[in-house]
Amino acid sequence: ARKVTTHRLIEMKQQGEKISMLTAYDYTVAQIVDGAGMDVILVGDSASNVMAGNATTLPITVDQMIYHGRSVARGVKRALVVVDMPFGSYQADPYEGVANAVRMMKETGADALKLEGGEEYRDVFSRIIAAGVPVMGHLGLMPQSINKYGTYGVRAKDDAEAEKLVRDAHVLEEIGCFALVLEKVPAALAARVASELSIPVIGIGAGGGVDGQVLVVADMLGMTKGFSPKFLRRYADLNTVMTDAIGHYVADVKSGDFPNETEQY
Ligand code: KIV
């Protein structure tokens, strides 16, 4: 299968073919996700929550994102691999942002980076794109700004925030972002953005009127318990599957059933 490119994603939008996107943080899961036919694999900074157990995405570092990004890129043959730039790696200074972006591309082997933020970041996003790095934008709920919002609730419910989001989306397209993630915004607003932009809009909790969907792999496989936002569809109950299998192993070790004669040298 041919490698998915940023140009291919724009073509898919033009042809009305929906884009599938899912997170992965390690080699083994990335191989499975890629083999299942995913278009885009996101090495999200949600690794901070899912892999490290932090309450927010804020603590994860550039070095840690590089470790996850490189691990995923090694396991992927077809999907476009996108890595999140973590909190603090591009907000302080455009030059530092470009240096971090270049380093993340060189050291991960990823195809593109994703950055949260709107027109306030026009300068640094433009410089990163000018350096040859494809950038995916991220608007709506931006988890790196959780301390500004105070909650993970739906964003852009009022007209002022919705109009700013639409303006930001147009700025991101204008400066050359190849795609845009919209997280947790009203479906009608997301559909409007998708129809106004020529770059693909990929939603999470943003309804079906956009050009593609993204979910967090541990959530959609049912590994995480107690996280049940309305937008999440669970495609498996791996928490139960894994707990049963591991419990079975514990019991077999205790009983002496494992290993048997064929499972030893
Ligand atoms: O980090 C992440 O997993 C993300 C997706 C939810 C879009 O940014």
Ligand code: NA
């Ligand atoms: Na993210």
